[in-house]
Amino acid sequence: CRFLRFVAEDYLRIFALGGLAAVALPACGFHPLALVAYALVQGTLLVGPWELGHQCNHGAFSKHRWANDLLGAWLHTTLLMPYWSWQFSHAHHHRWPNHVYQGEGACPKVRGQSSRSGAMDRVEEWLLGIGPGAWAVGHLLIVLVLGWWGYILFGVSGAPAWGAAGSSLVFAPNGMFPEEVPERLGRQRLSLALVLLWLLVLGLVASATSPALVAALYLAPYLVCNAWLIVIVLLQHTKDDLPHFGSGEFAADASAWSLEKGVFYGTVDRPAYGWLGQVLHHEAGTCHVVHHLFPQVPFYNSPAATEALDAALAARGWPGLRQVDETPIPQALWELGLLRREVEYKPETGDYRYLVAGSGGGGEP
Numbered sequence: 001c002r003f004l005r006f007v008a009e010d011y012l013r014i015f016a017l018g019g020l021a022a023v024a025l026p027a028c029g030f031h032p033l034a035l036v037a038y039a040l041v042q043g044t045l046l047v048g049p050w051e052l053g054h055q056c057n058h059g060a061f062s063k064h065r066w067a068n069d070l071l072g073a074w075l076h077t078t079l080l081m082p083y084w085s086w087q088f089s090h091a092h093h094h095r096w097p098n099h100v101y102q103g104e105g106a107c108p109k110v111r112g113q114s115s116r117s118g119a120m121d122r123v124e125e126w127l128l129g130i131g132p133g134a135w136a137v138g139h140l141l142i143v144l145v146l147g148w149w150g151y152i153l154f155g156v157s158g159a160p161a162w163g164a165a166g167s168s169l170v171f172a173p174n175g176m177f178p179e180e181v182p183e184r185l186g187r188q189r190l191s192l193a194l195v196l197l198w199l200l201v202l203g204l205v206a207s208a209t210s211p212a213l214v215a216a217l218y219l220a221p222y223l224v225c226n227a228w229l230i231v232i233v234l235l236q237h238t239k240d241d242l243p244h245f246g247s248g249e250f251a252a253d254a255s256a257w258s259l260e261k262g263v264f265y266g267t268v269d270r271p272a273y274g275w276l277g278q279v280l281h282h283e284a285g286t287c288h289v290v291h292h293l294f295p296q297v298p299f300y301n302s303p304a305a306t307e308a309l310d311a312a313l314a315a316r317g318w319p320g321l322r323q324v325d326e327t328p329i330p331q332a333l334w335e336l337g338l339l340r341r342e343v344e345y346k347p348e349t350g351d352y353r354y355l356v357a358g359s360g361g362g363g364e365p
Helices: 002-026 032-057 063-075 084-096 118-130 132-154 182-208 211-237 259-262 271-281 286-292 298-316 328-340
Strands: 339-346 351-356
Touching: 002 032, 002 211, 002 298, 032 063, 032 084, 032 211, 032 351, 063 084, 063 286, 084 182, 118 132, 118 339, 132 211, 132 328, 182 211, 211 328, 271 286, 271 328, 286 298, 328 339
Parallel strands: none
Antiparallel strands: 339 351
16 A cells, blocks of 8 residues: 555654664763754654644545544554544534634634633733744744644634633543533543553653653654644644635625635645655645645645646636745744734735734734
């Protein structure tokens, strides 16, 4: 199976580097420079299996659901991701991309409405008081270091539609996994049990070898992998000129969300990832528009599917409808950092746009 070949290639790279580091890091006394270099490279490689687990989540590995779930649960659990919990929350994201109330993951606050993260609101105002640059640096540090676990543990940036109970993937029952839907809640609990079992395995390995070695070989690159996932997810749907939509609460229904709007206007492909995104990260950031349209298409067919999509759109008189951004990733990240955590309705465009720190028009501190 072609898909399994990519799984094997990813693990071959990861275990080869891990085996080398298991010898080299203790030999150099876990020198900080060596540890950082290893974590950056290995964490970048770990995104590969994570993305393959995401593919299994959509049924892109096999026509058999049990096969997708078996492989996907392994790939995600070993990276401390509750597989079925995220499967549901991610399906909700695909159902409501860039909807300001129903959208799941990286869902911004609408200006003037209350936030579920009062502490972060205070930090934001403090940094904005220093200046846009301070906010951009602080914003990026917070989301890259804490963002992934903030979402998994506490549902930070989850859909407001889940209500005060929230959408934690760990602490349930809640709005996303209510007691009234026992099958969904049961899958959430199974996902959590598998993650806890994996943590037990890591603890046993650490006690049998060295906690420092396990932390260096696994935990450090795991944190880098999480940061990469935040980068990829945010840059898929977040730009100052990418709109969000509501429920038609303004005149003429211009603000009304539709799946087509969310996919074509609120999703962006970024070829600037280059070889890293195409090979190591399995097209996660390079072919995201077609993934939203046809999520069961395996990643290795995404480039051809994207070309076919462009041709079909052009034939129907819609050339350029697919959003493409060639901005270098470091620059795109800085621009992302400058964005406020809230959007504001713009009558001139009939949608919601991010406020930009220091730009005026509501984006100033």
